[in-house]
Amino acid sequence: MNPKFLISVMGATATGKTSLAIDLARHYNTEIVSADSRQFYKGMNIGTAKASQEELALVKHHFIDVLDVDQEYNAGKFEVDALQVLDEIFQKNDVAVMVGGSGLYINAVLFGIDPFPSINTESRLKAMNFYKENGLQALRDEVRELDPVYFLEVDLDNPRRLMRALEVCYASGRAYSSFRSQAPQPRPFNTIKVAYNWDRAMLYERINQRVDQMIDGQLIAEVQNFLPHSNKKALDTIGYKEIFEFLDGKIKKDEAIELIKRNSRRYAKRQQTWFKKDEEIYWINPLARKEEIIDFMDKKMKPNGGI
RNA sequence: GGGAGUGUCGCAUAGUGGCUAUUGCAGCAGACUGUAAAUCUGUCACCUCACGGUAACGGUGGUUCGAGUCCAUCCACUCCCA
DSSP, X not given: OOOOEEEEEEOSTTSSHHHHHHHHHHHTTOOEEEOOTTTTBTXXXXXXXXXXXXXXXXXXXXXXXXBOTTOOOOHHHHHHHHHHHHHHHHHHOSEEEEEOSOHHHHHHHHTOOOOOOOOOHHHHHHHHHHHHHHHHHHHHHHHHHHOHHHHHHSOTTOHHHHHHHHHHHHHHSSOGGGGOOOOOOOOSSEEEEEEEOOOHHHHHHHHHHHHHHHHHTTHHHHHHHTGGGTTSGGGOSTXXXXXXXXXXXXXXXXXXXXXXXXXXXXXXXXXXXXXXXXXXXXXXXXXXXXXXXXXXXXXXXXXXXXX
């Protein structure tokens, strides 16, 4: 049996991932696994810069439009689901393409994420209410009490992390840290990671332009459809939350647009921080031709791995 | 020509004469194993890896033990009256 390769197209928002992934998938006559935590959702199209209907028709995409906005999902489920899909793709093809900018979700597929117990609503609410009623310091104390090990590692300023630990403790009756091994899981495929290395200023310019295009492309109408769901987690998303504010009359349209640009830039910055750490990523020139990139891939997939 | 006002780190802003000059934005750097487009942190005059040091509130003088803050004057800009 031939070795299997997963080409993972990563990088910040607006770097051109979608188009590159499609070209690669077409060339290898394979399918795409999307690792984008917002493109899972039906109807979130313009604001997430989802591939167009025409593009989606060119290549089979997985994990696009698979959830309604009131459905919850997480990186752990994604690991399981994505591995299964990859397994199916590798039954008929030696190459698969994954594309996305959600670092945690990508890592879940590539390295695995430790199995945690599922959290019942009660435990989640208990953790949330504990923070709401007692404040940050008490939240820290509670974590120190229930999981002294994690207390030493966790970001004590980040209520989200603290609440997460607590809900696991509450739901399982065990320390959150006892579930963490952080050991990379073996995968039945090789991974080639690539990302475009845009100059920061140029990337920001692309982001600004793309936001303007989204507005022209009826983003506001799209967001309007979700008004009844504005409190859902899926809609706590750049491009949506700002438009909700505008539709609520809290800010002007121009302000909303500027905020979307600003928040997208910040988001891109965070993504870059995340991906910068990954020393296995091949950073490719944004001006490189697709044929050159495919050449590069072919070499990497040869038995000697491009040596 | 007369009168009024403003001038604080890229932009915007705070600053009863008293010690380390606010805060926001932009920028930069970072954390992050189930909300991740989320959440959180640092930095942001100059020198230094750091401890720390040196400056600085348009310019210059002055009052004062002490001035971003008071006074004088000059410069720049804004507004009003001519």
